[in-house]
Amino acid sequence: MQFDPFVIPFNIGLYFILIYAVVRSIIWFRDLSRPDKLRLQRGFFGKAFGQSLKEIFLESLIHRKILRTNPRLGYMHMSLAFGWFLLILFGTIEADIFGEKHLNPPYKAIFFKFFNPEHGITGFEAAYAFLMDLILLFILSGLFLAVIKRFTPKVVGMKKSTKLKSLDKLALTSLWLIFPARLIAESLTSGEYSTGSFLTGSIGSWLATFLPAGELAYPFWWLYSLSLGTFFILLPVTRYLHIPAELFLIFMRNSGIRTGDKAGSYSEIQAHSCSSCGICIDQCQMNFSAGINNIQPAYLIKAIRGNEDTSEIAMNCLMCGRCDQKCPVGIEISAVRMIQRREVYSGPEFRNTWKGYFRLRNGDHTPKPNGHHVYDYLPEVAAAEKTDILYFAGCMTHLTPAVSRSMVKILDASGLKWSFLDKDGGACCGRPLMLAGNDREARELINHTSELIWKSGAHTLVTSCPICYKVFRESYYLDIEVLHHTQFIKNLIDEDLVRMNFLHKRVAYHTPCELGRGTQVYNEPKDVIRHVAILEETGYEDENSLCCGGSLGNIKISYRDRQKIAVDAAARLTSRNPEILITSCPLCKKTLSAATPTKVADISEIVAEAVIIPKTEKTSLKHSLPVAEAVNIF
Amino acid sequence: MEKFGFKLSKPRVIDFDRNDKSVAEFIHANEPSFRLCIECGGCSATCTAGNFIPFSLRELHILLKRGETEKVKDNIEKCMLCGKCSLVCPRGVNTRNIIELAKRAFKIPELHAV
């Protein structure tokens, strides 16, 4: 039996991390809800398993998504992850084939060179040694990039690198030491025995010319083992937990588990899967337009992992969803943030790091109904006159009368039977409360407005406000069709219920967050615009659209900072000098028009301007367009 | 309050020196724009909740600053957070954060004796 005391740190670390992984997975599994447990079981023995393996290979090892967004950063992650994987894989094979016996303990593979210093001189052995050196070089090249990134993020194409806490720094140091230590240890041993391939062999023989290679090698093997051991032991309390956590995440996601609205295993695993790569920071307008860079998902997740008070960070976000689109790990960032917001509301509970070492137990933070109604002052809903189309302008639209007036004109021109639900102001739709984490209160408003809608007898609800639209679609129990006015106008055009002149104007379209990324309504607005004007691209289309800065999602940001975001967004959107900047949200309209000299208008306004008074009287839509199923990202 | 042998149900004056202004201070500390209000009433005029009941953010705001917190405590939750007030505010006051902070302040026992 080959053994040397220097392998002890590595062994301790390795067995610690293995036991930790087992215990942790049991706890995670136990804390899943019953349906999620079933999902996971089905996933484990079904098609999802293969998908997960494929995804683990592509995302956790190759880092395909990061490679696509940022090749240099992707290479850095790939070389470290995939390289290390190859090194372990081929190292194990090497130990198995060339070692003194088969089925070795893991340290044999890791420290193969130490125990077989004379290996790798001839034929197949030399070729194999060459391969191992090549893999090591691959890793070292990535490490080189990582070191540069830490000090000058721009080199790997990042504008900002995440700031680290002290344990992370220690873990980072041990991680950085692993491969250089191995390189030097192997090289020195190779130098002593005149073995090793192009990398370790050459460096070794060169070092041996002026150094006592044999004596120096031993401390470096210790260093190699120590840094591995340290890294493994620190792994659960540092961001490097993302390496194993991402595997769990992939399995769970492929089994059909989603974040939901309460903290649980899945949200916890997501928090641990974040590698702090910083792609979300580069996407964030609060960072690149207003210079606020301590609230982005990477920081929020870091605070969650560190059991810190997240109330300020969680609330300080526009909830525009730009980061959701780009997270290479596929963390449902906005959903995780919403969980934190709900927790803030039910009272902050400070936890400490060491208690959270084994388990970040949040407890049940569901607001407890106390029988106290906040909005019981809302009037009883009386029976209303029956109508077909119900128009709900929304709170914000009352501050943009041009929008509601245009909708009135269009609705009248359509000849449909319609009524104006909140002509004299209604209750709020409830979404702003939900965005602030006050779900229970929001439910009261939802119930009130739902009753109004039911009693109207309408078969279609049309709203001008994307914020209302999202909540009507996702949180109201309505058995009628819910349309944003852009979709409604599109239907009117398709059904030939309105006719329009073509206005020869060059216009650009800004997709509001809640309508675009929020509810996936991308095409209808553009189709409508193309009917009345010449639509030009902005460079910020669809999923890549900007937030105007006015978002109700953030209750912390100052007006001045909002204004910075608005001015920057407006400048980007009008960089190709359109005659009109068109949007489809009253809040975006208000925000952008205060931020640019370019005329800003809602779609309904240009349609109302172009509309021709109808030929005949019509009573109802023949059929309605299919509406894409909304994706729940917030 | 026992004075001169009869009970005062509601004091005639704002007892500014004795009133508890800790809630206002808490909000100041966390939302500097709280100081900027000029009591124009734009927020109250546009208020969605104020459309149904007597609810005036302007009034609650000045009461907080004077330490007359009782009415604020009873009324602050009536807000729907719709955000219209923050859009019309000529001083750029972050009204929604003030409401959320006030709600939170009333939940912190050591902050106030109301």
Place this chain on the structure above:
Amino acid sequence: MMAGNVVVVGGGVAGMEVAGQLARSGCMVTLIEKESFTGGHVREWHHLFPDRRNSREVTDYLDRQIDHDNITLMAGTTIARMEYGKKVFTVDTDNGTSLSADAVVVATGFDLFRSERKEEYGYGIYDNVITSADLEAMFRNGAIKRTDGTTPEKIGIVHCVGSRDEKAGNIYCSKLCCITAVKQAMELKEHISDAKVYCFYMDMRMGGALYEETYRESQEKYGINFIRGKVSEVGETIDHKLIVKVEDTLVGRPLRMELDMIVLMAGMEMSKGGVKMAQIFGLKTGENRFFAAADHHYGSNASNVEALFLAGSCTAPMNITETISHARAAAAEVINYLRKAER
């Protein structure tokens, strides 16, 4: 007599006064005005506060001021380029003239806030929401009418439209709108004796000579009503009456009122022409976007550019009295500068 060529940019009150003063001191003045007429905003105003004299009396005075052999008026002209070297400005106009000047006075004045930017007030959306400038035009035409031809009986005046409003991008006070509102309210009563006029204000800023007296007079003799609260929204009823949403902050309750007409007191902003001059001449502007004078107290005509002086409301909102004084001070500064340069 001292000689010197001076270009004055802007033919409003300040520009005309400064040109007249300089011409009488022996300077050769070229007065450049982008419009085809001189007199600026005053030309469009009917009566002036606080004494409600006809604005013609002021424009007649200004016309006499620039009626001088030393003044060349270039109306309908703007400046395209400028060079400064060896103490001489070379100024090129958009119609190809090249002027040489020893000093330049910028008197580009102000623009009225475009009230459609406060969309919630419905200017350009609802009939019968007009601005203070629109009302002056009605006064001049001698008839105050709604778009349907009827005479308004209940009229609301909204103060601070585009002033003291961060959302409108202007946090400063335009200073003249309060007194203009009072003046226009009284005039409305003179035109329509049984009309009811309501002023919606945040603060009444009556800091000028005779302002407070006028305010008192409007209450005492004209029965103008003042309601303290910022109008947040304007709506319209089915029969085309306007509704204002405002909190009567002194009562502490929201107030709804139906009105026949709403007059918006548009604030003053740095003019577009001024912004262009700032680029061409490299002039500094302040946070309020008006030109930043070299010193707030004793250098309000001097700029950050040598031999370039500022006059009038391109530096801050000013009334006519202040503008004329500021223009005279600018003329004095120019003359001092030219004297020193001569030596």
